[in-house]
Amino acid sequence: MRRVVRGTTLLGLGLIAMAPFGCDAQQRAQQQRSREPQLPPPSITEYKPQSTLVVPQHEVPRARFPVVDIHGHPPTLDNRETIEEVVREMDRLNIGVMVQARPSSGERLRSQIEAVREAGYEDRFVFFASLDLDNIEEGSGARIAAQLEEDVAAGAVGIGEISKAFGLANRRSDGTLLAMDDPELDIVWETAGRLGIPVFVHTADPPEFFEPLDYTNERWLELAIFPNRRFMDAERFPSFDELMEARNRMIMKHPETTWILAHMGWHTADLARLGEIFDAHPNVLGEVGAVLYDLGRQPRFAAEFFEKYQDRILFGKDSFAPDEYPYYWRVFETADEYFDYYRDYHAFWKLYGMDLSDDVLRSLYYQNARRIIPGLESAALPSN
Numbered sequence: 118m119r120r121v122v123r124g125t126t127l128l129g130l131g132l133i134a135m136a137p138f139g140c141d142a143q144q145r146a147q148q149q150r151s152r153e154p155q156l157p158p159p160s161i162t163e164y165k166p167q168s169t170l171v172v173p174q175h176e177v178p179r180a181r182f183p184v185v186d187i188h189g190h191p192p193t194l195d196n197r198e199t200i201e202e203v204v205r206e207m208d209r210l211n212i213g214v215m216v217q218a219r220p221s222s223g224e225r226l227r228s229q230i231e232a233v234r235e236a237g238y239e240d241r242f243v244f245f246a247s248l249d250l251d252n253i254e255e256g257s258g259a260r261i262a263a264q265l266e267e268d269v270a271a272g273a274v275g276i277g278e279i280s281k282a283f284g285l286a287n288r289r290s291d292g293t294l295l296a297m298d299d300p301e302l303d304i305v306w307e308t309a310g311r312l313g314i315p316v317f318v319h320t321a322d323p324p325e326f327f328e329p330l331d332y333t334n335e336r337w338l339e340l341a342i343f344p345n346r347r348f349m350d351a352e353r354f355p356s357f358d359e360l361m362e363a364r365n366r367m368i369m370k371h372p373e374t375t376w377i378l379a380h381m382g383w384h385t386a387d388l389a390r391l392g393e394i395f396d397a398h399p400n401v402l403g404e405v406g407a408v409l410y411d412l413g414r415q416p417r418f419a420a421e422f423f424e425k426y427q428d429r430i431l432f433g434k435d436s437f438a439p440d441e442y443p444y445y446w447r448v449f450e451t452a453d454e455y456f457d458y459y460r461d462y463h464a465f466w467k468l469y470g471m472d473l474s475d476d477v478l479r480s481l482y483y484q485n486a487r488r489i490i491p492g493l494e495s496a497a498l499p500s501n
Contacts, residue, residue, distance in 0.1 A: 188433025277317025
């Protein structure tokens with residue numbers, strides 16, 4: 118009888134021991150249900166919480182030092198009214214010189230250079246020449262190089278911006294995708310090196326644009342809004358890494374040519390990877406256009422990176438939206454915390470200031486551009 122009692126007692130103890138685990142599971146399930154909104158939730162575009170954080174703020178409407186915008190996309194500069202309007206905004210922002218990086222070659226290029234000269238602002242603008250990279254076949258490289266020679270003779274001081282279509286959409290005459298390291302184009306890059314002009318190339322787009330479009334993708338909102346930014350279809354597009362590898366092979370083949378990676382090569386979410394490229398290729402620089410959202414969320418590491426590679430980074434904005442430039446000045450020049458980015462579908466997070474030193478700012482804003490762009494002299498830039 119005692120054995121039965123003991124058995125019953127042990128079983129009872131087992132049930133008692135197991136009970137808390139069952140209760141915990143039930144409690145967790147109940148807590149999960151309680152986290153569901155008890156009100157109709159807003160859509161992702163409707164939810165715009167206003168921060169209540171009170172911290173020091175330092176608006177920076179004007180850059181501390183004059184700036185060369187290497188990635189300028191002003192309107193076509195072919196008439197005095199447009200030119201003077203752009204110059205007014207440049208003066209307000211302390212942009213000393215702007216590179217016209219919109220596609221421009223032949224007569225379109227020459228007409229702008231002449232219009233700027235006639236308006237009296239030839240020291241405020243310089244021009245990069247675009248390349249025709251469609252329907253490439255044998256002999257195309259020599260034709261493109263010859264046109265480049267003409268454009269440089271007319272006043273162009275660089276190549277670019279070469280668009281992301283190079284690697285993603287440009288095709289050879291037989292319909293196959295034009296590889297970035299296609300030997301037919303070697304003569305073009307060699308010509309740029311011989312002429313001493315930089316090649317400004319935009320390869321791919323942010324790596325998130327090549328990743329699955331699910332709710333873990335931090336650029337989901339942008340990709341949901343803009344279908345033409347989705348490159349995750351492997352049957353239609355190379356992968357992000359494949360494009361980077363082709364770009365790096367192109368650079369490796371031409372060590373005597375100066376290369377500028379637009380948007381920091383889309384490596385701002387992994388600056389160490391960009392550092393490896395800088396270390397391996399002393400002829401490569403990066404440009405900061407349209408990647409402020411990444412730099413401003415890692416202010417300490419980004420500042421260390423800019424300090425280490427201060428002679429390899431150029432300022433560029435990309436789109437010509439004057440009211441957006443001060444966000445760059447604030448990230449680069451202050452130690453401000455937790456402030457908004459100007460385009461919410463790029464980033465739902467806040468920005469922090471990198472508080473760069475004056476030496477780094479000078480290098481970023483104008484000194485590096487002056488070093489690599491031939492003949493870049495302007496009364497709007499400091500002499501040192």
